[in-house]
Structures are given as structure tokens and as C-alpha cells.
Amino acid sequence: MKVLVAVKRVVDYNVKVRPKSDMTDVDLANVKMSINPFCEIAVEEAVRLKEKGVATEIIAVSIGPQQSQEQLRTALALGADRGILISTDEALEPLAIAKCLKAVCESESPDIILMGKQAIDGDNNQTGQMLGALTGYGQATFASELAIDGGNATVIREVDGGLQTLALPLPAIVTADLRLNEPRYASLPNIMKAKKKQLDTTTPADLGVDMANRVTLLGVELPAERAAGIKVEDISQLVDKLKNEAKVIS
Amino acid sequence: MSTLVIAEHDNSSMNVATLNSVAAAQAIGGDIDILVVGAECQSAAQQAAQVPGIGKVIVADNAAYAHSLAENVAPMIAEVATGYSHVMATATTTAKNIIPRVAALLDVQAISDISGVVSEDTFKRPIYAGNLIATVQSSDAIKVLTVRGTAFDGAPGEGGSASIEAVASAHDSAKSNFIDEEVAVSDRPELTAADIVISGGRGMGNGENFDMLYSLADKLGAAVGASRAAVDAGFVPNDMQVGQTGKIVAPDLYVAVGISGAIQHLAGMKDSKVIVAINKDEEAPIFSVADYGLVADLFVALPELDAAI
Numbered sequence A: 001m002k003v004l005v006a007v008k009r010v011v012d013y014n015v016k017v018r019p020k021s022d023m024t025d026v027d028l029a030n031v032k033m034s035i036n037p038f039c040e041i042a043v044e045e046a047v048r049l050k051e052k053g054v055a056t057e058i059i060a061v062s063i064g065p066q067q068s069q070e071q072l073r074t075a076l077a078l079g080a081d082r083g084i085l086i087s088t089d090e091a092l093e094p095l096a097i098a099k100c101l102k103a104v105c106e107s108e109s110p111d112i113i114l115m116g117k118q119a120i121d122g123d124n125n126q127t128g129q130m131l132g133a134l135t136g137y138g139q140a141t142f143a144s145e146l147a148i149d150g151g152n153a154t155v156i157r158e159v160d161g162g163l164q165t166l167a168l169p170l171p172a173i174v175t176a177d178l179r180l181n182e183p184r185y186a187s188l189p190n191i192m193k194a195k196k197k198q199l200d201t202t203t204p205a206d207l208g209v210d211m212a213n214r215v216t217l218l219g220v221e222l223p224a225e226r227a228a229g230i231k232v233e234d235i236s237q238l239v240d241k242l243k244n245e246a247k248v249i250s
Numbered sequence B: 001m002s003t004l005v006i007a008e009h010d011n012s013s014m015n016v017a018t019l020n021s022v023a024a025a026q027a028i029g030g031d032i033d034i035l036v037v038g039a040e041c042q043s044a045a046q047q048a049a050q051v052p053g054i055g056k057v058i059v060a061d062n063a064a065y066a067h068s069l070a071e072n073v074a075p076m077i078a079e080v081a082t083g084y085s086h087v088m089a090t091a092t093t094t095a096k097n098i099i100p101r102v103a104a105l106l107d108v109q110a111i112s113d114i115s116g117v118v119s120e121d122t123f124k125r126p127i128y129a130g131n132l133i134a135t136v137q138s139s140d141a142i143k144v145l146t147v148r149g150t151a152f153d154g155a156p157g158e159g160g161s162a163s164i165e166a167v168a169s170a171h172d173s174a175k176s177n178f179i180d181e182e183v184a185v186s187d188r189p190e191l192t193a194a195d196i197v198i199s200g201g202r203g204m205g206n207g208e209n210f211d212m213l214y215s216l217a218d219k220l221g222a223a224v225g226a227s228r229a230a231v232d233a234g235f236v237p238n239d240m241q242v243g244q245t246g247k248i249v250a251p252d253l254y255v256a257v258g259i260s261g262a263i264q265h266l267a268g269m270k271d272s273k274v275i276v277a278i279n280k281d282e283e284a285p286i287f288s289v290a291d292y293g294l295v296a297d298l299f300v301a302l303p304e305l306d307a308a309i
């Protein structure tokens, strides 16, 4: 069974991002970049499928600037077998990303496509669902448990009300939520080995995908600051403030 | 200009979250219709028809839509959507699952989680866990949007009497099958709709200690939430997680107990009107957003608070 994993290069989740001084966009100069945390979980899940003998090959794919090779190398160090970089310097929109991924699905025919539920830069939470529409495959988003049995995937999904279980015929798309697994760290020998693994580069144009943006970023702003609060001495002062100053309890 | 609002419902009743999208649609202006896609969902449709100012309610009632499977519901929505300039749904997990699939069927770039309407094609939305607010303009013919519920006060839900119209087509893809659902049952208000939310973090120590929060919540008519760390540690179920990747809440009062205040948690609650933090570490980042901070051991403070109210 072949697994395709989509990984995105994003600002590391520990970074507190700032706007550029002209407020046109986020300032990414000299900011630490990493593999999107949800994509890391997707890679880990793929590796576990291989360790269980369910998956035979894991292909990691990323769409983005040349430097996205770093995140693909991370995926290779974690256990992916080969990587594909779809190189572009365009601003990345989920629909165009999904079109690139569809093209890869057509050439690689994976049995399952593992993705993150959300990229923590744009917080879009769209790409897996869009790939579902474009390929016609079933989708199980926000997965916290995945089991493969023959030609079927059984997935537990995290939904607002609790948990939902779906069964999907393969090929299918599964997007990872935080509790699907806890990703391992890449060991030094594996990082060394990853440098020798195959990493092919192509472009959206080669795949016949138009990356032209449909949505224009007009600018960014900082969210409204909260006014500085106070420290209360004890519970009785707290209750007094909540009743008489904030008037939020009676 | 005309907006199709997708109703959130459980077939028997319409979820009030739908009314936040109606409010966002009103901010855009133009005609508003509501689409109810479900199975035996007539009573939900009747509720939708009571929303004042609605042109009509369109109902797609078919067994294939019983569990809101995206593979079946998305083509149904896409079919109806072609008659509208805007399609929107409140960003619940159901909408987040379905709406992007609708957008791709329409060859449209969806815009997630809008928190403001600037004009008919220009919207504000939080990015990077709410650390920045982006203003974005869509050039697509149909704008497909999800709406951040906390950013739009719900429109009135009663007083109208719109007509109800059925659409016949059914989409049954068999690309996914519903097996079962474990729905958390609680007598407390729903997290995203509650006026008061009390959340516990890793500092709570274990699941039993959350009883202190439940007791307090019951006295105040509050909902109980949690940080990711508390959910990951198995103290409480996932549906209680507040944050960037959990639920977004903006109650009148948010009480954070034993929560450090990571940006991913703040992303889900920092628009609350009044924030209280109880934490034994005076350096905890949660205090930077708290109106009232109490530096204390929660195991001492919570029983005192319980006794005081």
C-alpha cells in the first residue's frame, strides 16, 4: 500500500509572528520555519502504518519555495521513503495546492493520502477537503484514530459534539488532528540517511496547475490589545470585582 | 447580491450557530435564503423559516444526508449555490468539513473563519492563531465563506415566516459510511454558546479534580472547557478543548484555572469580555490577558470560590 503525505513549511509554532512595518503581510524575515505540526503527525501516522506492515511506500510531497526541501528532508528523516517538491514562489492557496496534490495522486496512485487538518500559518483548514472534491475520494477530517483493514479505512474523528466513526473505501483522504499520535524525533543516523533519499523537484506549471491567486491579501493588522488587568489579593476581592465592577455574576 | 446560509442542525432542530451566519449575511446585505440539507429534517426547516428577513428556506431531505457526510452534502450545496453570490456557514466542525469541499466543486477559493465584513468581496479573518488579522479580497464569482461565530452576534431566530421549498436531487456517493457517534451529553450550556466558561488546564492534575469546576459551573450556569494539555492528559474529552485548534469562545466571563496561557489557547478565548486567571505561577502568560488575576494554588482557591458564590 502506497501512502502520500502532504507537508507544509510554516512558521514554527513557538514563534510570535509580527507584521511587516508597512502592514502588507506577516514578517517572515529571519523567522524559524518548521514542518507544520499537523503534517508532522500525518508523517508519523504514515510511518506507523509502514512499521505495522500495512504501508509499503511513503511519499512526502510539499508545495512551496525551494527551502521546503528542509521540511521534506525532515519527513524523510522521520521515515518517508522519497520526497517530491513542487517548487513555486507564489502565495499558496488551498485550492491551488489541492490541484497540485491531485496531479500527484494521478501520477502516483496512492491508496491513502494523509494530511494535516490545518496549516498553522493561514489556519485555513481546507486543503484535504478540497482534494476530496477534486479527486472524488472520501474524506475523514480531524482524525484522532486510524485503522486500515484491507481496502477500508476506519477513522475516529474529533467533532464539536464528541467523536464520530466513519468507514471509507480506499483510496481516501485522512486529515490529522492533534491526538492522532505523538510524533517521534528524528535520530541523527536517520537525519544522515535522509540526505541520501530521493527528492524530485517539479513545478505547478509542469503539472498543469495555475497558481494565480483568487484571494488577494490587502493587508494585516494586529488584533485589538486588551487593557491591562489587575491582580486581586484573594477570592473575596475577586468575587467582589466580578459582582460589582465587571457585573458578570450576581 | 444574494446569500445562501447553510443551516447547522441535527435534523430535528436548527443549531443557533446558524444565526451567527445570518448576521454575517446581513452585514453583507442583499437577499438571504437558508439551505437545510438533512434527513427527515422538516422541523429544522420550520425553525429556519422563523428567522426574520429570510427570503425562503430550501430543504434537501434525503436519507443520504442523515449524518452530514461531506461527500454527499457538498455536491447538494454546490448545486444550489450556483444561484447565489455568497455561500456561508458558521465554522463548526461540520461546516469546516463540508464547505471547502463545496468550494472546490465550484472551483472557488473558500475563505475560512471570517471575523468581519468590509464589503461584499472583502473580509477580515484571523491568521497565525489570531496573532494577526488579515484583510482579504476575493475575485471569485461565488464567495464561499465560513463565519467565526464569536465575531457576529446571532441574528434573531423568531418572528419570521419564510416559505419552504423542497429540492429533490439526492447525492449518495458511498465514499464514506457513518459507523457511529459518541456524543457528549451534558446538562450544562454548550461551550460556544455559554455566557460563562470555566476552563481547567494541566494544573488541575487529574479528571476527578474537574469536579470542582463542574460544581462551580452548575452554580453559575456556566460551561466547562479545557486546555489541550488537559485533554491530551485524558482529564476530559476532546470536545471540551478551547483554542486555535479546538473551540473558539467569547463569553461574558472566562475563568482559566491552572492554564499557562499558550498562544494556541489564547487564540480560542482572548475575545472574552472579562477574563479571570487563577494560577500559582505569577509569571504565567495567561495573566497578560486577564482582567483579574489571582496568584494562588487552585486547590485552595477553588473551594473558597465555590463557597463564596
Ligand SMILES: Cc1cc2nc3c(=O)[nH]c(=O)nc-3n(C[C@H](O)[C@H](O)[C@H](O)COP(=O)(O)OP(=O)(O)OC[C@H]3O[C@@H](n4cnc5c(N)ncnc54)[C@H](O)[C@@H]3O)c2cc1C
Pocket: A013, A037, A038, A120, B200, B201, B202, B203, B204, B226, B227, B228, B229, B230, B241, B242, B243, B244, B245, B246, B247, B257, B258, B259, B260, B261, B262, B263, B264, B265, B268, B278, B279, B280, B281, B284, B296, B297, B298, B299
Ligand atoms: C499546533 C498546535 C495547536 C494547539 N492547539 C491548542 C488548542 O487549541 N488549545 C490549547 O489549549 N492548546 C493548544 N496547543 C497546546 C499549547 O501550546 C499548550 O501546550 C497548552 O495550551 C498548555 O496547556 P496548559 O496551560 O493546561 O498546560 P501548562 O502549560 O502545563 O500549564 C499548566 C499551568 O498550571 C499552573 N498550575 C499547576 N498547578 C497549579 C496549582 N496547583 N494551582 C494553580 N495553578 C497551577 C502552572 O503554573 C501552569 O501555568 C496547541 C499546540 C500546538 C503545537
Ligand SMILES: Nc1ncnc2c1ncn2[C@@H]1O[C@H](COP(=O)(O)O)[C@@H](O)[C@H]1O
Pocket: A006, A007, A008, A009, A036, A038, A039, A042, A061, A062, A063, A064, A092, A094, A097, A114, A115, A116, A117, A118, A119, A120, A122, A123, A124, A125, A126, A127, A128
Ligand atoms: N503548500 C503545501 N504543501 C503541502 N501540503 C500542504 C500545503 N498546504 C497545505 N497542505 C496540506 O493541507 C493541510 C491543511 O492545510 P490548510 O488547508 O492550509 O490549513 C496541511 O496540513 C498539509 O497537509
